[in-house]
Amino acid sequence: MASNQKKVTPQQKSYQHLQQKHEIKRPILKNCIKAFFVGGIICVVGQAITYFYIYFFNFTEQSAGNPTVATMVFLSMLLTGFGVYDRIGQFAGAGSAVPVTGFGNAVISACIEHRTEGFVLGVGGNIFKLAGSVILFGVFSAFVVALIKTLLTMWGVI
Numbered sequence: 001m002a003s004n005q006k007k008v009t010p011q012q013k014s015y016q017h018l019q020q021k022h023e024i025k026r027p028i029l030k031n032c033i034k035a036f037f038v039g040g041i042i043c044v045v046g047q048a049i050t051y052f053y054i055y056f057f058n059f060t061e062q063s064a065g066n067p068t069v070a071t072m073v074f075l076s077m078l079l080t081g082f083g084v085y086d087r088i089g090q091f092a093g094a095g096s097a098v099p100v101t102g103f104g105n106a107v108i109s110a111c112i113e114h115r116t117e118g119f120v121l122g123v124g125g126n127i128f129k130l131a132g133s134v135i136l137f138g139v140f141s142a143f144v145v146a147l148i149k150t151l152l153t154m155w156g157v158i
Helices: 012-021 028-057 065-081 086-093 100-114 119-126 133-156
Strands: none
Touching: 028 086, 065 086, 065 100, 086 100, 086 133, 100 119
16 A cells, blocks of 8 residues: 555445436537537638638638637627526536637626626626736747747747
8 A cells, every 4th residue: 555545444435436327428529529529610710711701702811810709809898798608508518618718608608697796896806817817928929939039030930
């Protein structure tokens, strides 16, 4: 027996056995497949929106990225407001949280949850509670990458 393990009493052993007997087995492979496909469908919708902006508004592939992200965030906020995105999240798990739509869902969920407290203290005070760290670290990471690129350009590496 390893020195860092505690001795288990017979009562604890019987409880662990009882717990293992009644524990619900999670379908990990099934959940991963659902998350993969739902995340992929969300990305296909994003790609379709990108092509929409390129075809109808004469954007280039690079310049269509920003309006596509804004549209995807708006759609996820709209679907969250109607309760649809929550059902997608329950079905797909991380498949709905990983793309940029998860950010929109996080922002609007805090608004919906605290709307009874008023617009200033409720919505305004809690809107970026979860998403604030995403914004903070996203801006900081962009700053660091831009600083590194600027330094490399100044030194003639790039």
